[in-house]
Amino acid sequence: MRERLQKILAAAGVGSRRHCETLVREGRVAVNGHVVEIGASADPQKDRITLDGRPVHREPLVYWILHKPRGVLTTVRDPEARRTVLDLVDERRARIFPVGRLDRDTEGLLLLTNDGELMQALLHPSRESPRVYRVEIEGRLSPAEARRLASGVDLGGGETTAAAEVGEVDYRGRADVSVFALTLIEGRKRQIRRSLEALGHRVKRLIRTRMGPLTLGKLPYGQARELTSAERRKVLEHARRHGARDDGSRPIRGGRDDGRRPIRGGAGSRSGGRSSRGRDRDRDPSARAGPRSRAPRPGREARPPGLRASRAGGDRRAAGGRSRAPGRR
Structure with missing residues (x-):
């Protein structure tokens, strides 16, 4: 059965489909001795596919x-x-x-x-694949700082961190540290450490406890x-x-972590359901918002893009035990 070359290469462990498309564009991929272009397909059972002159074999997915x-x-x-x-x-x-x-x-x-x-x-x-981290920082994270962390921290030079979801903060007075869970949809390089440093807190320990469903x-x-x-x-x-795609249109084949109300960059539905307007954006890619959402209504902050209300009780243990209100020991 014939398949797109970038799919065959990705299945062989060469890399992501986007990376494999780049290899094809660079003229490094050949089928039966002929260099191919983007859009070409092949039958991995019958055709000889090479990358830089070396045969490409499908590996078992692990x-x-x-x-x-x-x-x-x-x-x-x-x-x-x-x-x-x-x-x-x-x-x-x-x-x-x-x-x-x-x-x-x-x-x-x-x-x-x-x-x-x-x-x-x-x-x-x-694809809205959440990543949850257990964060331990020096000092007390105030409610105002938690809101800034949720809506995005200005790092200067026109750079602002992506929106996040902040779990309830457990301040441990004897050690003078704050422990909380942080959920990201869009992760940027050293975002957690840089945003907290901008707020005046050094990260003592950072542990990822969840990635998507894992x-x-x-x-x-x-x-x-x-x-x-x-x-x-x-x-x-x-x-x-969540519809991983190789060409922007074809799907592939083949939270919360402390149980408490999240701190968001703005108001949003707790139901986790999607509005018809959100579904319309999914059907029409041109209607999707970019990294910054549209202007909020007066008196309300912008809702972080891609975040939804999460079900309670997810990874409470991973977030450092039973959460306590700020100031309690």
Whole structure:
């Protein structure tokens, strides 16, 4: 059966579909000895497909979850021979890649796979795939600072962080630290650390506890394992439901974390349902808002794009135990 070349390359673990499209545009892909262009298709069972002259073979799709420790780099290889996340995963059947990045000093959930379609579905901000972090900072995070964090922090130079959802803050007076959960839809480079530094707080510890439908759970620190069949079904269903696409039109085949009311950048429905206007935006890509939403009504702040009311009780344990009101010890 014939398929688009970028899909075949992604399934072979070459990279995401977008990256594979770039390889085709650069003239590095050939079918039966002939260099092809974007839009070409092939039958992986019958045709000889090469990348830079080397045959491309489909690998079995594999999915690993890692509890990344501090000090390990999220990369495939490091020119300085420092320890990378691949050093912690015993995968010999296929070439795998980390889905997204965690900073060197950030810990927690990291997915590694050779499924390029899934990478696209989980990483693209338009797919609304939430990432939840347990954040521990120095000092007390005030309600006003939490609202600024939720709506986006001005970093200067015309740069503002993406909107977020801030869980209830647990201030621990004896240690003078605040612990809370932070949910991002659109992650930007070092967004959490930079925004909190701009508010005057140093991040002491940052742990990702959830990515899309996957949770860190009780996976030991520094350990990796393959996804269970149930987890694999969940993550593939999540990708299908949120419509990963190879050409902007065709779907692929194949929260909350503390149980309390979220702090948002503005008012929004708690039902989590979608309005007909939102569904219309989905059908008409030209009607979608960009990184900044339309102007709010007078007296109300803008609602962070892509965020919805989440179900209660998700990852309360991951957020540092039972949440307490600010000021309580």
